[in-house]
Structures are given as C-alpha cells and as structure tokens.
Amino acid sequence: xxxxxxxxxxxxxxxxxxxxxxxxxxxxxxxxxxxxxxxxxxxxxxxxxxxxxxxxxxxxxxxxxxxxxxxxxxxxxxxxxxxxxxxxxxxxxxxxxxxxxxxxxxxxxxxxxxxxxxxxxxxxxxxxxxxxxxxxxxxxxxxxxxxxxxxxxxxxxxxxxxxxxxxxxxxxxxxxxxxxxxxxxxxxxxxxxxxxxxxxxxxxxxxxxxxxxxxxxxxxxxxxxxxxxxxxxxxxxxxxxxxxxxxxxxxxxxxxxxxxxxxxxxxxxxxxxxxxxxxxxxxxxxxxxxxxxxxxxxxxxxxxxxxxxxxxxxxxxxxxxxxxxxxxxxxxxxxxxxxxxxxxxxxxxxxxxxxxxxxxxxxxxxxxxxxxxxxxxxxxxxxxxxxxxxxxxxxxxxxxxxxxxxxxxxxxxxxxxxxxxxxxxxxxxxxxxxxxxxxxxxxxxxxxxxxxxxxxxxxxxxxxxxxxxxxxxxxxxxxxxxxxx
Amino acid sequence: xxxxxxxxxxxxxxxxxxxxxxxxxxxxxxxxxxxxxxxxxxxxxxxxxxxxxxxxxxxxxxxxxxxxxxxxxxxxxxxxxxxxxxxxxxxxxxxxxxxxxxxxxxxxxxxxxxxxxxxxxxxxxxxxxxxxxxxxxxxxxxxxxxxxxxxxxxxxxxxxxxxxxxxxxxxxxxxxxxxxxxxxxxxxxxxxxxxxxxxxxxxxxxxxxxxxxxxxxxxxxxxxxx
Numbered sequence: 001x002x003x004x005x006x007x008x009x010x011x012x013x014x015x016x017x018x019x020x021x022x023x024x025x026x027x028x029x030x031x032x033x034x035x036x037x038x039x040x041x042x043x044x045x046x047x048x049x050x051x052x053x054x055x056x057x058x059x060x061x062x063x064x065x066x067x068x069x070x071x072x073x074x075x076x077x078x079x080x081x082x083x084x085x086x087x088x089x090x091x092x093x094x095x096x097x098x099x100x101x102x103x104x105x106x107x108x109x110x111x112x113x114x115x116x117x118x119x120x121x122x123x124x125x126x127x128x129x130x131x132x133x134x135x136x137x138x139x140x141x142x143x144x145x146x147x148x149x150x151x152x153x154x155x156x157x158x159x160x161x162x163x164x165x166x167x168x169x170x171x172x173x174x175x176x177x178x179x180x181x182x183x184x185x186x187x188x189x190x191x192x193x194x195x196x197x198x199x200x201x202x203x204x205x206x207x208x209x210x211x212x213x214x215x216x217x218x219x220x221x222x223x224x225x226x227x228x229x230x231x232x233x234x235x236x237x238x239x240x241x242x243x244x245x246x247x248x249x250x251x252x253x254x255x256x257x258x259x260x261x262x263x264x265x266x267x268x269x270x271x272x273x274x275x276x277x278x279x280x281x282x283x284x285x286x287x288x289x290x291x292x293x294x295x296x297x298x299x300x301x302x303x304x305x306x307x308x309x310x311x312x313x314x315x316x317x318x319x320x321x322x323x324x325x326x327x328x329x330x331x332x333x334x335x336x337x338x339x340x341x342x343x344x345x346x347x348x349x350x351x352x353x354x355x356x357x358x359x360x361x362x363x364x365x366x367x368x369x370x371x372x373x374x375x376x377x378x379x380x381x382x383x384x385x386x387x388x389x390x391x392x393x394x395x396x397x398x399x400x401x402x403x404x405x406x407x408x409x410x411x412x413x414x415x416x417x418x419x420x421x422x423x424x425x426x427x428x429x430x431x432x433x434x435x436x437x438x439x440x441x442x443x444x445x446x447x448x449x450x451x452x453x454x455x456x457x458x459x460x461x462x463x464x465x466x467x468x469x470x471x472x473x474x475x476x477x478x479x480x481x482x483x484x485x
Numbered sequence: 486x487x488x489x490x491x492x493x494x495x496x497x498x499x500x501x502x503x504x505x506x507x508x509x510x511x512x513x514x515x516x517x518x519x520x521x522x523x524x525x526x527x528x529x530x531x532x533x534x535x536x537x538x539x540x541x542x543x544x545x546x547x548x549x550x551x552x553x554x555x556x557x558x559x560x561x562x563x564x565x566x567x568x569x570x571x572x573x574x575x576x577x578x579x580x581x582x583x584x585x586x587x588x589x590x591x592x593x594x595x596x597x598x599x600x601x602x603x604x605x606x607x608x609x610x611x612x613x614x615x616x617x618x619x620x621x622x623x624x625x626x627x628x629x630x631x632x633x634x635x636x637x638x639x640x641x642x643x644x645x646x647x648x649x650x651x652x653x654x655x656x657x658x659x660x661x662x663x664x665x666x667x668x669x670x671x672x673x674x675x676x677x678x679x680x681x682x683x684x685x686x687x688x689x690x691x692x693x694x695x696x697x698x699x700x701x702x703x704x705x706x707x708x709x710x711x
Contacts, residue, residue, distance in 0.1 A: 263585035278701070281589075288587055289670060308570060323639060324665055429539045431672065442521035 012185050016178025023174070024167060039156070043131075046147055048114060050133045051085075052309050055144050057334040061137060064399040069143070082148040084130055090140035096168040099130075099144060108143075110134055114149075129153045140351040188217055196224075202230045233273070248429070249290065256283040293430040297415065300437040302350065309442075311464050312350055314393055321357045322384050329365050335381045338364070344388040346447050347464035349443050356438040357384075359431040360397040368399030368454065393463040402455040409448040437461060486510040486601050488530070491521030492536040492545065493562070501534065504590050518542025526552055530558050531601040533701060534593070537564035537575065552579035559600035561593070570688040572668060591702035596653040598702055599687055602650060613648035616695055616708030620648050640665070640683050645697070647706040656703035 005012060061069040066087075073085045078099035086097035094100070101119055106115050112133050118125045127375050192208055198207040207228060208221040263276035322338035329336035346353070364382040380400040387394050404412055413436045418429040432446070435457075439446045444461035447454025488510050493499040498514050505512040513528075515521035518539040525533055525547070533551075548560050562580040564571060575583045581603070584598050613620045618631040623657040625641060627634045636644065643664050647655055659678040661667050680696065688694045696703050 041559075157527050284587075284602075285589070292670065308573065323611075324671065324675050325673075327682050328673055328675050331678055354667055358667075358671050360668065365673070390568070436576075 007179065007182055007186060010182045010186055012465045013182040016174060017180065020171060020178070022176030024170060026166065028163075029168070034161060035156075035163075042152065045132075045311045046131060046149070049308050050112075050147065051133075054133055054135050054143070055263075057143060057145065058135065061306065063301045064140070066095075066137075066141065066299075069137075073097050073143075076120065082151075084132060084144070084148060086144040088142050088144075090142070097140070097144070099146070099255070100479070104136065106132075106420050110136060119148075143165060158334050182264050185217075192217070192221065204235060220257065225389040229364075241415055246296065246356050246414045246469070252283055252287050252290075255478075256280055256287075259283070275282070288426045290430065293428055293434060294415070296355075296439045297430065297434050300441050303441065303479045308349045308351070309347050310350060311345055312353070314346050314348075314353070314395060314461075315340040315342065317350065317354060318357055318384050318386050318395060321354055321361060324358070325365060329382060330450070332365060334365060334368060334379075336361070337381055337383045339383065339385045341387060344441070345392045345464045346393045346461045348461065352438045352441070353461075356435040356459060357395060360395075360459065361432055364397050364399040364455070368401040391463050393461045395459040395461070396456060398451045398454060399461075400451070403450060403455040404448055406450075413446065486531045486598070488512045488532050488597065489521065489524055489528070490528045491515045491518065491525075491539060492534070492538050492618040493517060494536075499584070500594075501590075504594075508594055516540075517543065518547045520525045520536065522547045522550055525556065525558060526554070532597045533558050534578070534597065535560050535562055536674060537562055537566065545575060545580070548579040553702045559597075559603055561600060561612065562595055563588070563593075572692060589702075591654065591699075592656050595656045595659060597701060598653045599650050599655070599659065602653065612649065613645070613649055615651045615706055616693065617691075618648075618695055618706075619645060627687070629691055634686055636683075636686060640686070643679060643683055644687065644706075647704065650706075652701045652705065652707045654705045659703070 018305055018313045055207045056226055057069060057072065060072050062187050073087050073094040076083065077085050077096065084097070086099040087095045088097075088350040105112060114129065114131050116127050117130050122459065128148055128150035130146045131149045131453065133143050135145070136145040137143055151392055188211075195206060195208050207373065209224070210218050210221050212218070237401060257278050259276055259281055263273055288411070321338055321339045326336050361382070361384060364384075368380055381398075382400075383396075383398045385396050413432050415433045436446045439459055442461050444459065447460070449456040486509075488505055490498055490501050490505075490512055492501065492514070493516055495516075498516070502512040502514055513524065513530075515524050521533075521535070521539070521543040524544060533548075535544040539547070542550075544562060544564075548562070551558065551560075557579045559576060560579065561582045561584060562575040563584055563586060564575065565586045572583045581600055584593060585597060613622070614631065619628050620641075621627070622645065627636055627644065637706045643660065646660065646664050657674070660676050661671065680698075684694075684696045686695055693708070695706050695708060697707065697709070699705050
C-alpha cells in the first residue's frame with residue numbers, strides 16, 4: 001500500500017471530503033438561490049417600467065397620431081441612457097428611435113424579448129444585449145421600447161465566474177486541509193502503532209507517547225497505558241507465582257529425591273527401605289495436595305466452577321462445616337461456636353464456598369490457639385457467623401490468636417505467603433489465596449480485620465435473597481419454612 | 486472380583502493389573518475405548534475402571550453406551566481432571582464413582598470394592614450387624630451387646646456408612662464424600678478426630694474393638710474375633 005492510498009484511507013481524510021462535499025453543495029444552493037431571486041426581481045422591474053412607458057407612448061399615439069409618437073420618440077432617443085426606442089413601418093423602415101438595425105424575426109415577435117443590437121462606440125461598433133417589448137400599432141407600425149442590459153449581463157457573468165472560482169478555491173483548500181490534517185493524524189497513529197509493536201515484541205515497560213494536549217488520541221493513549229500497566233502488573237504476578245511454584249514445589253521434590261538417594265546409598269535392608277518409601281509417599285501426597293490447590297486457584301481465577309451455582313443458605317453450610325471441624329477444635333482446646341441467625345442466602349457453588357469456609361475455620365483453629373488466651377482460663381473461642389445486611393452476605397470467622405499485622409494483611413492473600421509465626425504449622429500458604437479467589441469468583445471480597453486480640457476474617461458475598469427459586473423468592477420461602485416449623 | 490481396566494497408558498495398566506491380582510482380584514485389560522466397550526459387553530465384570538481420555542472412544546462415551554444398552558456394571562472413572570464440574574459430568578454420564586489422578590492404590594481399591602458391594606443384597610437391608618454391634622436404619626438406634634449407644638446424627642451416618650461396607654476398607658476421602666458430601670481437601674485430618682470420637686462411643690467400654698485403622702488407607706469396621 002503506497003503512502004498516498006494509506007492516507008486516502010484514513011478516516012480524517014474521508015470525513016474531510018464528505019464535509020467538503022456537503023459544504024460546497026450548501027454554498028452552491030445558497031448562492032444560486034440569491035442569484036436567481038435577484039435576476040427575477042430585476043427582470044420584473046424592468047418589464048414593468050417598459051410596460052408603463054409603452055402604455056404612455058400608446059396614449060400619445062392615440063391622442064396625436066403617428067407624428068406625435070415619432071416626435072416624442074425622437075425626443076426621448078436624444079436623452080442619454082439605457083433606454084432604447086424604435087418606431088418603424090411594417091417593412092422595418094425606421095421612422096424614429098435610437099435602435100438602428102433590428103433582426104426581422106424580432107420584428108414579427110410580440111411582447112417581451114431579449115436580443116443583441118449594435119451600437120456605435122469609441123472603437124467602432126459593439127454588440128450589446130437588450131431587453132425590449134414590441135408593440136404593434138394599428139396601422140402596421142411597430143413600436144419597440146427597451147433597455148440596454150449589457151451591463152447587467154456582464155455583472156451576472158462576473159458573479160458566476162467569481163462563484164466558480166470561489167468553489168474551486170474552497171475545494172482546493174478543503175482537500176489540501178484534509179490531506180494535511182490526515183497526514184498529521186496518521187503520523188501520530190503510526191507512532192502509536194510502532195510503539196505498540198515494540199511493546200508486543202516484549203518491552204512491557206514501554207508506554208505510548210502522550211502529547212499533553214488532552215485530545216482524543218491522548219485520552220486513548222492514557223487508557224492504553226493504564227491497560228499496559230495492568231498487563232505488566234499481571235505479568236509480574238505471574239512471574240512471582242512461577243518463582244513461588246519453583247521454590248515451594250521444588251524444595252519438597254528435592255527433599256524427596258535426597259531421601260530416596262540416601263536410602264539407596266547403602267544396603268540398609270528392608271525396614272529402612274520401607275520407611276524411606278513410606279516417607280516418600282507422604283511427601284508425594286503433600287506435593288499432590290499443593291499442586292491440586294494451585295490448580296484449583298488457577299481454575300477459579302479463570303472463572304471455572306461457575307456452572308454449579310445454586311441458591312444456598314450460608315448459615316446452614318457454615319454450621320455444617322463447623323460441625324466437621326468441631327472435634328478438631330476441641331482436641332486443640334478451642335471452643336468452636338457457629339451461630340446461625342436465620343438463613344442467609346447466596347448464589348454460590350456449594351463445594352467451592354464450603355472449601356472456602358473450611359479453609360477459614362481451619363486457619364482459625366491452627367492459629368487461634370496460640371498465646372492469645374486472655375488469661376481468664378476460658379477456652380479461646382473461634383466464632384463463625386453469617387449475617388446479611390443491605391444485599392451483602394457476610395461470613396465472619398474470628399479467633400483469639402496472634403492475628404495478622406496490618407502491614408501483612410494484603411500480602412497473606414497471595415499464593416505461598418506464610419508469615420514467620422505460622423511456619424511451625426503444616427500448610428501450603430494457599431488457603432487464603434483460594435478463599436480470596438472464591439470470593440472474587442462470586443463477585444465478593446475477603447478482608448482481614450483486627451479482632452483485638454485475634455483475627456477477624458470477613459468473606460463478603462452478594463446476597464441472593466432477591467433471586468427467585470422456582471418463582472418464589474428465597475426470603476419468602478424461608479418465611480414459609482419458619483411458619484411451618 | 487473380576488475387574489476390567491480400560492486404560493491407554495501401558496505402565497499404569499500393568500501396575501493396576503498386578504496390584505489388583507495381589508489383592509486377590511482378577512483383572513483384565515483393554516487399551517482403548519472400543520476394545521473396552523466390546524469386552525464389557527461380552528463378559529460379566531464386577532467393576533469397570535475407566536480412564537477418561539482414551540483413544541478411539543473416550544471413557545465417558547464407553548460408559549454412556551453401556552448404560553444405554555442396560556449394562557449396569559459399576560464403573561469408576563479415572564481422570565486427571567479433578568474439578569467439581571468434571572466430576573459432575575462424569576457421574577452424569579453414568580459413572581458410579583470418580584477418582585482423580587494421581588491417586589493412592591489403596592484409595593482405588595477401597596472404592597472399587599465399595600462399588601462391587603453396591604450390587605449386593607446387603608445394600609437395601611434395614612439392619613446392619615457387626616459382631617455384637619447393631620445399627621437399625623429405621624429406628625436410628627444403635628446397640629452394642631444389647632446396650633444402647635447415643636450417637637449424634639452425623640456420627641450415626643458415619644457408623645452407618647462404615648457398617649454398610651463392613652469388612653472393607655473405607656478411605657477418609659470416601660467418608661468425606663459420602664457422609665459429608667464434600668469434595669474438597671479439608672487440610673487437617675478432621676475425619677480422624679470424628680472417627681476417634683465414634684470409636685470412644687462404640688469401642689471404648691467393650692473388650693473387642695470393631696473399628697480398625699488400616700494404615701496408609703483408612704478405616705474398616707469388622708469383627709476380628711471371628
């Protein structure tokens with residue numbers, strides 16, 4: 001594609017051309033209208049004047065016969081001006097007037113007519129345009145009264161050519177301007193395209209140029225730059241995740257390998273081999289768990305698991321999961337309290353939400369035991385509640401453990417992040433990441449707060465109480481159930 | 486038990502056949518979906534182990550075809566796809582159980598033994614008896630040596646599932662799936678604590694323990710005195 005065709009294809013150029021065409025059409029129409037109206041008006045005035053004069057002369061003829069008419073015409077012909085007169089007999093012989101030779105066809109016509117006549121001028125004879133009315137006198141004589149309109153014709157032709165020139169210049173400026181503007185715009189677009197290509201080629205830190213004029217291209221570049229920043233951030237996140245995977249999966253793999261190697265080094269005999277193999281299986285199981293959790297998070301973040309959403313009562317699910325963990329909590333010397341304050345409905349995937357709640361309770365049990373006990377001798381409590389307020393269902397899990405410092409509250413949601421204090425507990429550092437991913441999948445959020453002392457985790461989800469279940473809203477159904485109970 | 490393994494990976498298939506044989510089962514093998522379908526049609530197996538991705542005809546299609554032909558042999562689907570959606574798809578296609586790779590052989594064995602038992606007459610019985618432990622499914626009463634044992638609803642369901650599979654190994658995952666209906670990993674060994682609670686109720690004050698831990702696999706309820 002040559003540079004010129006590329007230019008002609010630009011939107012700016014096409015828009016300029018369209019605008020030019022429309023504007024020219026409007027200008028031509030307006031000027032033509034004015035021109036035409038003026039011409040008609042002038043012709044009508046001329047016609048009326050000539051008519052009046054003809055009538056006057058006809059009066060004279062009736063009153064004083066041919067001689068008087070000839071006299072008056074001869075008299076008027078002496079007056080300089082544009083007026084043209086002629087009195088002639090039926091053969092075309094002039095009796096009086098300032099028009100000399102007249103074409104015979106004019107002679108035979110009647111009424112208003114336009115024609116050329118010759119008039120002596122400084123340099124010989126000139127041909128001029130006239131407008132006249134031919135009147136037939138009773139005796140076969142003709143009376144012609146007219147006006148010289150050569151000046152008017154010249155003016156009209158001048159106006160016409162000026163108009164054509166004007167239009168020509170306008171078209172030239174229009175096309176030239178369109179070309180110039182398009183070239184300027186095309187140059188900027190080309191810069192943007194070139195920058196984009198270098199960014200695509202791998203330079204993620206690159207940004208589109210912004211001129212600072214705040215025009216639409218700047219606004220577009222700004223938006224694209226924000227998008228690029230987001231992509232760069234995501235890529236950094238991805239790199240971090242792969243680094244984490246490398247570290248958190250390779251370390252146990254290496255441990256596993258070392259153990260097998262150590263067992264093989266000497267002929268230790270069956271019991272040692274057996275133990276080494278059992279430990280190997282354990283290690284492999286741990287790896288599989290981590291791997292599964294990572295895959296789950298990745299799939300949830302990619303939006304999978306949305307197909308099995310149903311309207312479910314979070315309170316019931318919460319009590320259900322709490323019941324699963326209650327013996328473990330007791331074993332660890334914790335009180336696990338699940339409080340159901342009536343049903344709270346959300347539209348969610350039961351397995352995913354169940355797992356999220358399980359992770360939260362599991363964390364609370366693991367980390368809620370520590371020195372957080374308040375010294376009153378009462379068992380430290382882990383409390384789980386579900387409430388609904390203003391279209392938001394909140395699942396709250398609180399513990400009395402050491403909590404999470406404010407500075408780490410964002411960070412612990414990332415994959416594989418484990419705080420120093422928690423290193424002693426088994427875990428992959430993926431639990432909260434999964435909860436956060438589940439929250440995002442369901443259009444909700446996860447926040448960590450201070451329980452003074454301890455940690456308060458809030459999983460907020462859009463409540464599904466407005467949604468219908470077989471045409472009955474969940475709230476109505478819940479009411480009906482309470483009534484029947 | 487006669488088992489048909491439909492699995493395209495040679496090494497996995499060989500391992501499965503050997504391990505099944507060692508566990509006292511007869512294992513046959515098909516390397517692709519078409520052969521598997523023909524074998525399953527021609528012979529009476531107790532259980533089918535079907536890999537999900539197979540050459541010629543995929544695992545779900547094999548099971549679907551068999552079900553359409555009224556062949557109801559229990560089928561366990563093996564798959565690398567482990568998400569809930571995939572599980573649901575597998576069970577909807579006519580599979581009876583779903584196991585995600587990588588798996589422990591003990592898990593696989595426990596599951597196929599449970600599947601084979603499904604078709605046995607005990608399935609529908611209203612009373613389970615193991616030694617002197619009796620569970621009545623209608624009245625929800627449990628007695629040991631004539632003595633009534635009070636159980637929480639969930640403990641009752643846990644014991645019910647164990648007794649339904651009396652003499653067999655039941656894994657933690659099977660319990661989590663069938664008693665709690667959770668298909669995720671609860672991280673902590675929550676099931677163990679539930680079992681130890683149940684054990685303290687049914688075994689503690691009686692001489693002969695019935696609820697056994699099977700190392701590296703799960704639990705089993707049986708009367709070892711006989």
